[in-house]
Amino acid sequence: MRRVEEPSRRTVLAATVAAAVAGGAGSASAAPRGGDGGGGDGGGAPARPIDNRAWISYDDWCSGVARGTSAVSGDRPGLVLAVPAGTVDHRDPHTGTTATWEYGTWTSPVHRLAVPATEVIVSWNAHTAPGTWIQIELSGTYTDGTATPWYVMGRWAAGDEDIRRTSLDDQSDGRSSVWTDAFGIDDPASGLRLASYRLRLTLYRRPGTRLTPTVWRVGAMGSDVPDRFTVPASTPALAAELAVPRYSQEIHKGRYPQYDNGGEAWCSPTSSQMIIEYWGGRLTEEQLSWVDPAYTDPQVCHAARYTYDHQYAGCGNWPFNAAYAATFDGLQGVVTRLGSLTDVETLIEAGIPVITSQSFLESELTGAGYGTAGHLMTVIGFTADGDVIANDPASPGNDAVRRVYRRREWENIWLRTKRYNAAGKVASGTGGVCYLYFPADPGTRQRTALAAVGVR
Incomplete structure (x- = not known):
């Protein structure tokens, strides 16, 4: 996760693309891995094809x-x-x-x-x-x-x-x-x-x-992602929570800086490791033997190393994270887009948590306490009011990872394709990108839920 809107090569390109399509329908197709996006008005657009x-x-x-x-x-x-x-x-x-x-x-x-x-x-x-x-x-x-x-x-x-x-x-x-x-x-x-x-x-x-x-x-x-700043609100339909392990990326600050400057940027592998372990994936002592024994949660360090993209110089390559998840026995992973929180509810009801990619200003997500040019977190359920229960790795410790975010705010920052960044410039958003990790041989309920969101 990037805590500030850094003018990286990825975000500069994203802003250029978003500006190019501002006058008509189009796609902010070069969004950063967490999604340095854009903002404004455009609700009522049809669901993304x-x-x-x-x-x-x-x-x-x-x-x-x-x-x-x-x-x-x-x-x-x-x-x-x-x-x-x-x-x-x-x-x-x-x-x-x-x-x-x-x-x-x-x-x-x-x-x-x-x-x-x-x-x-x-x-x-x-x-x-x-x-x-x-x-x-x-x-x-x-x-x-x-x-x-x-x-x-x-x-x-x-x-x-x-x-x-x-x-x-x-x-x-x-x-x-x-x-x-x-x-x-x-x-x-x-x-x-x-x-x-x-x-x-x-x-x-x-x-x-x-x-x-x-x-x-x-x-x-x-x-063909619609070019829009806001998205239609979905209607809450599920109150449920999955028992997903909680890991903070922040406790890994300064560890193994050769992998994207340490834990401050490890939102993607930290989220991946949470879901892998939810499905029973475990690393052996031999696999973790390279990690300093003084470090807690060494599996997060391992996930960062083995998702690291040497060209991008980061751990947020979407397919690399899905491929890492599938190195664990009995798991598979895909990168896709979902159309609304209704899709997420369908998956949660079948026991499948969802890793989502979003970007936002601190003022756009109540309770986050930070803004980011790109961040991954894990949706694990919904409250009785329909608000989003997320394991947010950008937390000071494991005990603070579970968060509840307002449904309307959260849905919009995840699904929009454009927003205004901290510099007041139009940039692109991920438009609902997510990782789905699930069994190689899904059960009937899981298979039905995956099919309902277009995943085989």
């Missing part, structure tokens, strides 16, 4: 085009490296090391978006043994029939010994760009949209071994 597509079944993995990869069946079907398609020399820009890797690829069938999109966010779940890693790419067709290049949406490994996990900024064809973890149309006001896309996975391993990554899930969320 969102398209989710995921490849997760054995039949899914048998579709598309495979070169050196193979589908595997079982309780959790996936994609593995079989007979490599070749070798390639890769130079890691963050270590300067060049190494040779065997590789194989899988390219998905074309997915035509139900709603042509201004923004697409890709997420994946995988296991990468030491000596392996994966790359995820997206290519699409615009609504005018022309094609995008292949964009790298992430180079990822569960560990950090072989490569440095990274996004790749500065990818653009002059009409769309990739900023950290999101593909976005550069000028939504032009009417240009992404009509369809394909995803490509490349699986790597050290030559001469039988090692392989296993990818269990890959998919994308496409959306």
Whole structure:
């Protein structure tokens, strides 16, 4: 979480995009990971159109085009490296090391978006043994029939010994760009949209071994986010609270500053760790042995290290957090958008907490005590009056993490796409972005709730 509205490269870009669409419908498609957004008036806009597509079944993995990869069946079907398609020399820009890797690829069938999109966010779940890693790419067709290049949406490994996990900024064809973890149309006001896309996975391993990554899930969320400052209010319909562990990021200030300056910026991994442990995910003493034994809650330090994006220089890469959650047995994670707190109620009722991304001035969220250019917190329930019960990691200690925020304030700061930042300038908001972590084999109620919010 950023406590002040810092003019980072991400927020400057977001403000530029928001200003460009201020005169017409569009998408603030380059919002920061917590969402440095914009403000004003625009209530009454229709619900955001969102398209989710995921490849997760054995039949899914048998579709598309495979070169050196193979589908595997079982309780959790996936994609593995079989007979490599070749070798390639890769130079890691963050270590300067060049190494040779065997590789194989899988390219998905074309997915035509139900709603042509201004923004697409890709997420994946995988296991990468030491000596392996994966790359995820997206290519699409615009609504005018022309094609995008292949964009790298992430180079990822569960560990950090072989490569440095990274996004790749500065990818653009002059009409769309990739900023950290999101593909976005550069000028939504032009009417240009992404009509369809394909995803490509490349699986790597050290030559001469039988090692392989296993990818269990890959998919994308496409959306045409309405350009608005305020959103319609939902009607409370649920009073319930989930028993989610409570962790403060603030007690980790100064710890491991190589990971985004320590705990002050660890809202995303702290939130992730809360939900992972809610579902029973635990780290072993061996996994935590690198953490200073004097530190409390060492699992939060671990989550920060293993979600860290070396290009972004932070722990708030959305898909990297979802991928980290899925490294725990029996869990999967996705990044999506929801349309209202009614959607969150549907998930909470099925036992699924929601990690949300929002940005706000201190005056816009009663009781927070801070303002932020981007922050993640976890919704764990609702009071009898419909107010939001959130585990907010931006708290002085674990005992202060549980907060109750006014429903109307909270819903608006999360779902809007524009706001005024602390400098009085228009900037972008995340428009309802969230992480959902849930069992790899969901129960009937969970599956029904996920389907109701568009997640398979």
